[in-house]
Amino acid sequence: MTVARMDAGTIAAAVGQRRMSAVEIAESALARIRAYHQVQPFVWIERVSEAEVLAAARAVDARIAAGEALPLAGVPxxxxxxxxxxxLPTTxxxxxxxxxxxxxxxxxxxxxxxxxxxxxKTNLDQFATGLNGTRSPYGAPTCVFNRAYVSGGSSSGSAVAVAAGLVAFALGTDTAGSGRVPAxxxxxxxxxxxxxxxxTTGLVPACRSLDCISVFTATIADAQLVxxxxxxxxxxxxxxxxLADRAAPLRRVGVPRPDQRDFLGDAAAQKLYDGAIAALAATGATIVEIDIAPLREAAQLLYGGPWVAERAAAVGDFLENHPDAIDPVVRSILEAGRDISGAEVFTGTYKLAELARIADRLWQDVDMLALPTAPTIYRIAEMKAAPIALNSHLGLYxxxxxxLDMAALALxxxxxxxxxxxxxxxIGPAWMDRALLDAGQSYLDAAALPPAPSLDLGNKMEKVKLAVVGAHLEGMPLHWQLTSRNARLYAATRTAPTYRLYAIANSTPPKPALVHSQDGAAIAVEVYELDVEAFGSFVAEVPAPLAIGTVTLADGTSVKGFVAEPRAIEGGKDITALGGWRAYVEAVQPA
Structure with a gap:
């Protein structure tokens, strides 16, 4: 039988109460894994044989029958x-x-x-060196909702296994963000x-003094359980x-000052972060803007300081004796660590101590931080073209x-x-783990996030949203250029109140020019959704002086849309007051 995807707590309760068997759960998980492997074969490096998995499940059922109380009974x-x-080999x-x-x-x-x-055992960036998931000879796992994009790393396979519903939870590791970025x-x-x-006994170290084993889950309750x-x-x-758990209310939430919120041009990420801050405020928290410059300075030490030498030390003689066995990007990072002197190690250690003292003072003003996990995301092709620079962007926060010896919970x-x-x-001080989990649940309750998209099983085309303002509106003479490309109307809406609209002089068919202006108004537009390929062919046909740029809508989101060169308004008529092209066309039509 195929069992619906369940979280760890639900599985353990069902098996523990003998409403379901561990064997049923295991059989269902194995079926999902076989099916998903057909479209995403890079999640696993080595799997326990199905016979052994089922034998382990039968052993759990026997323990339950004998009266044992198992907090994770039958959870894959x-x-x-x-x-x-x-x-099983560790690679x-x-x-x-x-x-x-x-x-x-x-x-x-x-x-x-x-x-x-x-x-x-799941795939990873080799030697846990990377935040993107592409640095593995076993292939690159992808984002489960859009396979053109990286999964995040280094714990790539573990995050994908949970997000795709193959297992209830998965162990990762986290030295620089490997257990957070893929989440x-x-x-x-x-x-x-x-x-x-x-x-960390039984962990191949990346930076032994910094390494943490981490966990990916679908629910806060499962993270608490693990x-x-x-x-x-x-x-x-x-x-x-x-263990030295600290129980304290996390009411003051530190966020970066607006000038320090860097999303590398990702407007969607910026909007989502603003929404997350609003959700935190809705929990009753006080939002406090802070200076995160000392945190960023400390972050630079990880790959720009002596801790690169610790990465080189982690692989020992293997780097010296088997250099060709190591991914070229990973090897370049590790080899840099061999050139760091003892004096540089101490200098870096002193600098970190200074920054840690500054960071500790943050906790006088805030109880926890709420930062973007990563500022943006990249396509796999983009990451492979610039593997060092783009990977470093992912570790910005x-x-x-x-x-700095902090605990963290990615949500x-x-x-x-x-x-x-x-x-x-x-993010909180050391030993605030359980308090962060409680705060995380409060945030999720307030955020009321929409359901996740459907998994990308190979039949999902990437879409682009395009705002049209004039001759491409429904019923207008160029609308066929959209319908012929199977464009779907996404929304009829307005721009932000920062645009002016002009009727272009001597244009056939008549067209408007949308121009950004701080003293503008909200202009009526229709937003269509096109496949990337269809969008590209559409853009290729846009004539000067019009162009495709980025248009901000009334709700603050940004989409691609028609904009105009300055020459487009020469001799044109300002029709901004009419609020849109359709109103202008109706106004100039003969009575």
Whole structure:
């Protein structure tokens, strides 16, 4: 039978109460995985055999029948392939580096002991070096809602496995943002716990002093559940810390000053972030604008300071002896670490201490931060063309968190028109993990986000929204140029009140010119949705002095639309007061 997708808490309750069996849950998960693999084959590096998965499920059913209480009874989960699962190779996405551990990582074993069922090892940016998901010899997982775009990384396969409904939760890791950026792009939750809260025994290190194992889930409750199971001191981990949870209301929320909100030109991301701030305010929180310059300065140390040397140290002699086995982009980053001197390490450490002292003072004014998780998203082709520069953009708001010993929770904040996800991250001092989870639930309740788009299973064409203002309106002489391209009317609306409209002189057929002006008015437009290919062919036919640019609508969103060169209004008539081209045409028609 095929079981509807369920979260971890629901599965554990159903299996624990014997309303469903762990075998039924496992069979359903395996069926979904087989189906999704046909369209997205790059999620997994190695899977537990189906026979072993079903055997593990039967063992869970037997434990339940014997009276055991298992908090994760029958819950299928995935493991990023830099975390050990006994008997399955750990590759860190580098085949020549692979080894087969005899023991599972501490967190993995705690999950199994709680009744969870491992399904397999997921893809990642090699050696967890990257935030985009394209740096793997096993292929590049993609955003589950638009396969032209990156999934985010380095925990790419784990995020996709959860967002696509293949497993209820998945382990990732997070050194620079690897457990948060993929959550944002795929519309799910990513918990990056306080350093040392979860054991890293059995983890291939990226930067050992900064690494955290993280989790992707579909609900806040599932993140809380996993944290209760795996959190706690591990004497085998030199960086493990005894739990020291702090309970405090998170009422003052720090956000960047407007001049520091950089979305790299992504207007949709900016609008979604503004909506997220409004949702936080609706929870009763006080929004406080802060200076995030010290945080950004700390972030630069991760890849521009001595911690690159720690990445090189993590792979040890493998970099020296097997350079050709390493992805060229990853290798260039690791090799740079070998040239960092001991003096530079101490200089960087001192600088971080200074910045940490400044960052600590933030907590006198705010209780948590709410930052964009990533400023924008890129197509896979774009990322491969500029892998260093574009990857660094994705870490703009994430790289400082572990350096400054903070906890973080990535949350969805909506979707762009191209169906890619945008998210925010709540960030607090160390040991505020549970308080952040509570705050995250309050935010999600207030945000009331729309449902996620449908999965991109290969039949989803990327769409472009186009605002037309004159001869392409329905019933006008050039409307056929849209209908012949199967354009769909998306909305009849108005522009923002910052445009003037002119009737172009001596134009055949008659056309208007839309010109941006601060003393303008709202102009009636129709917005159509076209496939990218159809949009391109349409733009190719637009004659001068008209052009296609970006038009701001009344609701603040931006779409592509007709604009005009300055010469378009020479000898033309200002018809702004009429509010639109259709009103002008009606006014000049003979009685």
């Amino acid at each position: 989960f995935a493991i990023k392939d830099n975390i050990d699962l006994a008997g 860190a996405a580098c085949p020549d580096f692979a080894y087969t551990p005899a023991r599972s990582a501490t967190v993995v074993q705690r999950l199994i002991d709680a009744g969870a069922i491992p399904i397999g 944002a792009f795929n519309g799910i939750i990513g918990l990056k716990p306080t350093k040392g809260r979860w054991s 944290d209760r199971v795996v959190g706690g001191f591990d004497p085998a981990d030199a960086f493990s810390r005894a 994430t790289n400082f968190v572990n350096l 969805p904040a909506g979707f762009r028109d191209n169906d890619t996800g945008f998210g925010i991250t709540l």
